[in-house]
Amino acid sequence: MMEAMEAISAVLPGLAASATGDPSMGLPGGALIGNMMASVGLDPSFLVKIGVSLTIVASVFGFLSNAWEGIIQMTKFFSDNLVSSATIRSTDEAYVYVMRWLYTHQISTDSRLFGVTCRKNQLNPNYRQHTRWYGSEPTDETEADGINVLEDDLGPKLKYTAAPGFYHFFYKRRLVLMQRKLKEDYYGFEEPEVDLVLFTFGRSPVTLREILEAARQEYLMEQRTSTLIHTTNGSYPATWSLAHAKPSRSLDSVIMKESDKERLLKDMKEYLAPSAKRWYQKHGLPYRRGYLFYGLPGAGKTSLTTALASELSLPIYCLSLASSSMADDVLLGLFATLPKKCIILLEDIDSAGIDRQSFTGGGFFTQIANKNEEEDDEEEEEEIRKREEKKKLAALKQGSSVSLSGLLNAIDGISSHEGRILIMTTNYRELLDKALIRPGRVDMEIQFGNADIEILEGLFKAVYADLDDLPGFIRGKSKMTKEERAQKHKEKLEKLAQEFSSRVPSDKFTPAEVQGYLLSHKSDPEDALDCLDEWLQSKLREINLVEQAEQKAKEKLERATERKIKELQKKKRDRLKSERKELEEEEKEEKEKKEKKEKEEKEKKEKEEKEKKEKEDKEKKEKEGVKNEDAAEAKSEKSAEVKKLTNGTSELKEKMETGDLPKQNGLVNGVH
């Protein structure tokens, strides 16, 4: 290195010469720099060394960057021409297939990079680097990314997933590369969006297709042994993700009226039959079916839905309208991305149309209440009672941002897929708008209430159905055959179940409460009966307290309602009175107007008649005037003629008398 520097110094003597003070040899300004450096005690040849070092570093950097560009170009050429790839987004259901397949096939167990979390729904996984993937264990639940949940006595075990990075594995002896990359704008506070890219060498995509098809088939086969429950995890935009894969639940495990259960199952099977779609199309009906499960909480609405999904091998897509993340556009988007055949479970549908703001006093509900008040005095007593009750119930509920029209739009709007089964649940059927439960949207309703005698018996038998769970229930078992034991178990259980159902008051407890009690004695049905009175007493005390409080609240509400009704009735009476008065005044005014008008018309008529008469008189007079003139004229003419004749006669007479004219008797006589 030193030698190289010396050589370069020789080539660039200017600066060194400047430093030695030989101006003839130096670079312009070199002497000045050299003197300045000497004055602060620095060796001027140091500058030369720095310059040389920088030149070398720049050359190496230039070489490397050219090389890197070359590598990128080569990789691009390689991936464009020699590699097949498949990209799967974590927002797509196919991602779940593939992740699940990779996990169950223990692919990449030699990977050095993986993420770890113990959260059930990993919204914020902290990715850490470890040394290898985790092997699978048998489990009964599956997580959102399709990987099983593991728990031991202490709680959830750590779960290992592929961290961002490159992996490789062999499938049918072919090398497959896998890249898992997080979306760039992931900041760690939301579920990361991930792209999974699979590569194989060669231009044929067959291997990748085989992997994806195998993953899909395994996933869908899973549906036959378990019920896949999808939900949305609050990410934006909202998408469906697998929340659980629950082991199939038999319909027998849901205790309810047998007739209801059979009716429901028959209806659903008919709807799903291959010929049904054509029938709907032929009759111009949308191929959809809706059911309403309503009634008390803990009475089996969700349990029945899960059991039906298992029975019909359909996945469940579950949404609660009471959820804060639910809104019209979210609901619409989620409905639009449902698979063709599924059960969509809409819980708490009574929340739709109740805005959260309503509970702060100035929102939607208050507006509705105010609006109602304006119209109140028009309502019948019964309507007011119903409305007041409804308001009270609504006040107990948490509102949702989903509007009623938003919900209706999602249910039967254009984006709503045909072929699905819609199950809506509510604890407050009386809060529902009629439009929501009209036929076509809800084709069958099932009510869930407290346990009656039939349900009590059924619950008891269901909890103690398995003899293997009941040590000491059948004594002397060892001497019996399996069938004998089963028969004995059945008979004894039947008897105990009847006793249980006769001692527990009917329609007092929800099935969940009864089941909860029985489960606290799950290995000893006789013990359950022994402790029954104590449980009943404490439970009935509790129920009494609740009922008393409820009664008080009800009476208070009734009093308030009565007051309101009286107020409204008075308001109505006052309103009617003032309306009547107004009416009378109007009538009076009307009458006066009418009389005035009549009088005016009469006067007008009289005036017209008078004028007419005057005109007629005038005309008559005029006519008579003309007639008189004519008569006078005729008269004067006649008299002139008479005069003339008289004159003529006189002349003739004179002539005759004078003898100028021969006598003519006739004429003379005639003139006389």
Ligand SMILES: Nc1ncnc2c1ncn2[C@@H]1O[C@H](COP(=O)(O)OP(=O)(O)OP(=O)(O)O)[C@@H](O)[C@H]1O
């Ligand atoms: N009819 C029933 N048969 C069997 N189990 C029942 C029945 N009703 C309730 N249970 C049990 O009670 C628990 C709660 O039931 P579930 O969630 O089905 O009630 P729900 O009516 O959907 O309540 P919510 O309205 O609060 O959602 C579950 O563990 C379920 O097994």
